[in-house]
Amino acid sequence: MENLYLLVPIAPLLGSIMAGLFGKQIGLVWSHRVTISLVIVSFIASLIIFMDVLEGNIYNGTVYTWMISGETVFEVGFLIDTLSTLMMLIVTGVSLMVHIYTIGYMRGDPGYQRFFSYISLFTFSMLMLVMSNNFLQLFFGWEAVGLVSYLLIGFWYTRPTAIYANMKAFLVNRVGDFGFLLGIGLVLASFGSLDYEHVFSHAGYMTSKTIDIIPGQPWMLLTVISLLLFVGAMGKSAQFPLHVWLPDSMEGPTPISALIHAATMVTAGIFMVARMSPLFEYSETALSTILVIGGITTLFMALVAVVQNDIKRVVAFSTLSQLGYMTVALGASAYSVAIFHLMTHAFFKALLFLGAGSVIIAMHHEQDMRKMGGLKQYMPITFATMFIAALASAGVPGFSGFFSKDAIIEAVHFSNIPGSEFAYFCVLITVFVTALYTFRLIFMTFYGEPRMDAHTHKHLHESPWVVTLPLIILAIPTVIAGWVIGPMLFGGFLTDPIQVHDHHDAVALMGEAYTGVFGMMSHALTTLPFWFSIAGIFSAWFLYRVRTDLPEKIRQISGPVYTLLDRKYFIDELYSWMFARGSRGLSMILWKYGDIKIIDGFFVNGTARMIAWIANIVRHFQTGYIYHYAFSMIMGVFLLMSLWLFYY
Secondary structure, eight states: OHHHHHHHHHHHHHHHHHHHHSHHHHHHHHHHHHHHHHHHHHHHHHHHHHHHHHTTOOEEEEEEEEEEETTEEEEEEEEESHHHHHHHHHHHHHHHHHHHHHHHHSTTOTTHHHHHHHHHHHHHHHHHHHHBSBHHHHHHHHHHHHHHHHHHHTSSTTSHHHHHHHHHHHHHHHHHHHHHHHHHHHHHHHHSOOBHHHHHHHGGGGTTOEEEEETTEEEEHHHHHHHHHHHHHHHHTTOTTSOTHHHHGGGSOHHHHHIIIIISHHHHHHHHHHHTHHHHTTOHHHHHHHHHHHHHHHHHHHHHHHTOOBHHHHHHHHHHHHHHHHHHHHHTTOHHHHHHHHHHHHHHHHHHHHHHHHHHHHTTSOOBGGGOOOGGGTOHHHHHHHHHHHHHHHTOTTSHHHHHHHHHHHHHHHOOSTTHHHHHHHHHHHHHHHHHHHHHHHHHHHSSSOOSOHHHHHTOOOOOHHHHHHHHHHHHHHHHGGGGHIIIIISSTTTTTOOOOGGGOHHHHHHHHOOOHHHHHHHHTTSHHHHHHHHHHHHHHIIIIIOTTHHHHHHHHHTHHHHHHHTGGGHHHHHIIIIIIHHHHHHHHIIIIIIIIIIIIIIIHHHHHHHHHHHHHHTTTOSSOHHHHHHHHHHHHHHHHHHHHHHO
């Protein structure tokens, strides 16, 4: 099996090399054939490994030793358990659908082979992250997905907006990664190892250890480590206030938007915190912080999605909100629930993104929903699959999103961690907002009178099979994936990789009231989340199907509130003023005074002027006359004797 473990990440890496370095030689068709075939190999290998793990075969071993420094060993190794294999299936499965979809979406693009190379490399990077058994390899995968996302967001590098977006993503993630790296460094300094097993097994002994961040102000060591690691998760999983890069990442092609937002990069932070549960469980401060930040993200980003008109940006802000749900679950110590929602979200969010891409293809790359409408009759497959994804996203009973979202709300309700009341309020209100913006997208895009130009209207048609086939396939788990809630949460599926202390175990309290999926659905009919979801769908129907004049009137009446949401709370402007403008101002000061006056003026030009001044004096003594030289010698002897007499 060890060779099979290696095959999972190596296969997409080989595909990336083939398409990237030899794409011109093998041509367009073979570029996608090779990469897709190797992702299929990786998916099948992941499935075999998953079945093996279900039989109880857990693996934790070293592939090779990279470096030894003193007593510290830096290794590359794999931890194969239920958590990592579930992530492997999600990553390779969604990546496979995106690879197939890309054939239709990127047809005719001059960077066709390059794009396939990038998405295969992205898959390899994420697999190395989720399969790691140590912090070194985790950091390698962490940085690799960040690097490849930079390349993919700026894939159309001739667009200034794409270059701005990928630089923004890169810089914001560096902020999170700086904290993440500090956390890993503190782990190494405190535990003397980067191996998960060693660190987790010794975490209990570190509860009494403190560290002085500010002299005289001791902090619990595990709290500092957990908060620093979570800063990294805030960057990768786009949590407030490090969320600003994710909406702008829509500048990349739609397939990579689906891959980044559904199954790979943004879920890395959620996976990391779940994997680090043995550390986070010892710090209630860290868990409380996670709860509050997750609650802020889920509600405030959902509100922004309501006023967006770009179809991809609606889905992007939806991703931010759903990531907030997962983060709230992590803060409530319901790590298994967060991973469960990560899984269901991967399917319905990939379906929403790829469906949006199908619409964009039909609309000749128009993304404004105000210029759409009436697409239902022209694109029945796209409509049906996106409608299924919308039902799942809104949390309608029976669809995957309902089970995981309802489980998060219940887990937060049962949680006793400080901040859970605030988080519960946020996730509850967000149910209504999510249903509203999701079905606003559906009604504006597929219903009503066509609002596009005559040329686009004339050529409307369903997307080719390479686009619709992934939509159909993803629609299946979007419906049924939630039905495994029992084994996932209450059947011990994630018991070994995830550790929860008894006094934090909200999932155990949920399990006492769990009566099966049908019992959960019937019970939901009496709860607030269900009726909030129905109210959101009804509101969207009323506003965008019945009284289509009301949204504009509401916008005019709301005034400043609408502007606040439309400008995304002015956080981008704040960062631009504080960091971009501040950096330019500091650079201007350093240029004018540091460079021109000190370096050039004093050291470079000043030295030259001093030498010129000395030379101008000395040249009067270099005349060629003997009496001038004799006079200089006498003056020198006089000066030396004066100095000697002065000191002695």
